[in-house]
Amino acid sequence: MEALHDFELVRAATLDDVLKARAAHPQSALVGGGTDLMVNIRRGIVTPPVLIDVTQVGELQAVNADEGALEIGASVTLNTLAQDDAMRRHYPVVAEAAHAIAGPTQRNMGTVGGNLCLDTRCIFYNQSEWWRSANNHCLKTTGDTCHVAPKSHGVCFATYSGDLAPALLVLGAEVDIASPSGTRTIPLNDLYIGYARHDDAVEGDGKNFLSLEAGEIVTAVRAANTSGLTSAYDKIRIRRSIEYPVAGVAVALLRDGDALVDLRVAVTGTNPRPVLLEGTAELCGGPLNDDVLQGLDALARDQIMPMKTTFTPGHYRRRVASVLAQRLVTRLYAE
């Protein structure tokens, strides 16, 4: 039995409360539903002295979706998102991804902000303190070796597994970020800096996978609609009722007559970041045929870089991602 360490809980009612608490407690952690953070605290992976509960902050509760745009506050629960009629009608990829997360209990508690900022995962990391200690820890915590890739020279390959990020990436979403020194908006793709093979400059890895600065909080995610774009999300998991993705794939496409004119594919559960596949525009311009699907498979093989960080072999997850992507593209093109 593992005991929680002593910590102070700050229940914020306004964004101003959150930012003041962040400034006053630099070592604090934000807590949404706590469905991931509390597990990591119980396992002794992180021990923040102060938790700032953001679930009751009024400014973070918006859910707006219409044919023009979507806006989702960071403290909106996954269940609210999955069941929102307008979201399901105009942005099905987002509602489907939210519905595919964990089980009903976690979706009732878990939030959009917590899901977007979900810690990366690894079989050598998501373990009890005594298990990790028996293995001399690893460099994502207090050790000095990566057990997945002992010659990684300080790089961690833990896997990003949040389901919402790929769904929002194919919509071209942006995130709003606030801190005691102001606000900024960045493309959602730029929130993630975990190493992926096609990145030009390697900024981060599975340990440092978010571009958030100290004291910053994600407040909302927004996206403009593209007229005629259809979208969907699917994932393969070991237990269909409640499980992280072996691989999760979001697809958005636009068909004009017999031509595929826009194609966006994003993948989670494979790399230290959600991967928005590059090169899909080159597959557009003609009808969907075997050449396009083979081209998509080639992009996935090149850019998906799964390591043996979860209970399935890396190469299997890459194949799952490619097959899911091809199935979704074929289905959406035929609709």
Ligand SMILES: Cc1cc2nc3c(=O)[nH]c(=O)nc-3n(C[C@H](O)[C@H](O)[C@H](O)COP(=O)(O)OP(=O)(O)OC[C@H]3O[C@@H](n4cnc5c(N)ncnc54)[C@H](O)[C@@H]3O)c2cc1C
């Ligand atoms: C059995 C089980 C199965 C699961 N299956 C899945 C799954 O299939 N797919 C999936 O995606 N997840 C899964 N999860 C993980 C988790 O339940 C979800 O990702 C959930 O959305 C996390 O949200 P939360 O609000 O509970 O996050 P929390 O645990 O509260 O926080 C997670 C992280 O985000 C940070 N954070 C929270 N809010 C903000 C904010 N506004 N700005 C910046 N940082 C913030 C926290 O500090 C923490 O580091 C599973 C968890 C369990 C226990």
Ligand code: SF4
């Ligand atoms: S990939 Fe390596 S460093 Fe990262 S959590 Fe796993 S064992 Fe640790």
